[in-house]
Amino acid sequence: QVQLVESGGGLVQPGGSLRLSCAASGITFSLYDIYWFRQAPGKQRELVATSTSSGTTDYADSVKGRFTISRDAAKNAVYLQMNSLTPEDTAVYYCHVWSYWGQGTQVTVSS
DSSP states (O other), X not given: OOEEEEEOOEEEOTTOOEEEEEEEESSOGGGSOEEEEEEOTTSOOEEEEEEOTTSOEEEOTTTTTTXXXXXXXXXXXXXXXXXXOOGGXXXXXXXXXXXXXXXXXXXXXXX
């Protein structure tokens, strides 16, 4: 049984940083492309960052230069380092691999 568990969300002031984690069981991350999505209230879920199994990364224009996706094969985990956060980054963030989704972690950027 595959399980993805996100953590690391919370309330942060504009300009602050957070690091999200996604830990997996029942699936080996290194074999798959892994994605971070987010969904803000009233908006569609959007792709934020991609980490391919071949080692490349890609980012939405809105987060390029501020967010970094990385993975730890030994821990079977993927991370999203988010810097220079703005209120527009407020959303539930989801880890996604193949057909599986985590439960999401809330990120709120507010003063």
